Amino acid sequence: MTAVSAETAEGFIRQVAHSFGKACDSYLPAARLQQQVALDALALLPADKQGHLLDLGCGPGWIHPRFASYCSQFTAADLSAGMLAKAASQPLATHLATNYVQADAQQLPLPAHSVDKLFSSLMLQWCAKPAAVFAEIDRILAPGGRVVLTTLVDGTLAELKQAFASLDQQQHVNRFLHAAEVIAAAKPVSSIRWQFEQRCYPLFYPDVISLARELKALGANQVAGRQSRGLTGKGYWHNLAGAYDIHRSTLGLPASYQVLIISGYRDAN
Numbered sequence: 576m577t578a579v580s581a582e583t584a585e586g587f588i589r590q591v592a593h594s595f596g597k598a599c600d601s602y603l604p605a606a607r608l609q610q611q612v613a614l615d616a617l618a619l620l621p622a623d624k625q626g627h628l629l630d631l632g633c634g635p636g637w638i639h640p641r642f643a644s645y646c647s648q649f650t651a652a653d654l655s656a657g658m659l660a661k662a663a664s665q666p667l668a669t670h671l672a673t674n675y676v677q678a679d680a681q682q683l684p685l686p687a688h689s690v691d692k693l694f695s696s697l698m699l700q701w702c703a704k705p706a707a708v709f710a711e712i713d714r715i716l717a718p719g720g721r722v723v724l725t726t727l728v729d730g731t732l733a734e735l736k737q738a739f740a741s742l743d744q745q746q747h748v749n750r751f752l753h754a755a756e757v758i759a760a761a762k763p764v765s766s767i768r769w770q771f772e773q774r775c776y777p778l779f780y781p782d783v784i785s786l787a788r789e790l791k792a793l794g795a796n797q798v799a800g801r802q803s804r805g806l807t808g809k810g811y812w813h814n815l816a817g818a819y820d821i822h823r824s825t826l827g828l829p830a831s832y833q834v835l836i837i838s839g840y841r842d843a844n
């Protein structure tokens with residue numbers, strides 16, 4: 576999400592929490608991108624069963640059963656109480672976090688140097704101030720600690736944006752930061768050695784309504800700075816479908832997701 580005023584950011588953060596809370600039951604079946612991305616990211620952490628891991632923006636916690644290979648205990652944090660409750664309803668006690676913390680990643684109620692591994696997948700793009708998230712990571716990461724984050728960057732949903740832009744000038748899709756802007760937000764934390772890699776994950780849909788439904792099921796349909804919902808009536812959807820269809824391939828309608836994978840470690844001294 577692009578930078579906005581403090582007041583707008585406050586309102587947006589409430590909308591984001593509400594929207595993800597509403598989606599806690601519909602999220603997982605719709606989360607094919609999120610599952611691919613998070614599993615790719617988790618593989619970048621050492622599977623040594625050691626230390627305290629923080630899952631920042633944990634969502635419904637579908638990945639938590641995998642954490643047993645990566646840490647000896649973990650904390651799950653999310654803005655949304657609904658998502659945390661879902662994550663805390665894992666059937667097996669071994670898949671449960673030690674703590675479920677409702678918090679904004681830009682201001683974490685966790686002690687300094689209390690986390691050995693920080694994992695955060697597809698949360699950062701919902702934060703108006705990514706530099707504040709990196710400052711919190713700097714504060715809570717212990718010496719010898721490891722970090723893996725993923726975030727959506729500019730170019731995500733480019734085909735959908737282009738289709739909307741041919742119909743009106745309203746903002747219907749979030750503006751995602753350029754990869755360089757996210758990198759610039761991380762770099763001031765110089766005690767962590769960072770690595771950045773951008774990957775494109777293309778997904779295909781039968782039609783534009785399926786894409787819109789998936790975004791809603793995920794709770795990812797909030798748009799910062801949107802003036803009105805704009806999507807009024809069948810005529811609008813018909814025109815949108817026509818504009819999107821120029822991208823259609825034999826696999827269906829493509830939607831590109833540009834993912835920045837950020838990994839880092841702090842020296843042990």
Ligand SMILES: C[S@@+](CC[C@H](N)C(=O)[O-])C[C@H]1O[C@@H](n2cnc3c(N)ncnc32)[C@H](O)[C@@H]1O
Pocket residue numbers: 591592595596606609610613631632633634635652653654655658678679680681695696697698701702795
């Ligand atoms: C797309 S979901 C990703 C969930 C999970 N990490 C996954 O990979 O499936 C984004 C999650 O980040 C949470 N979130 C959004 N903004 C946040 C913030 N500022 N602080 C903490 N969590 C936030 C949302 O509530 C939601 O559960």
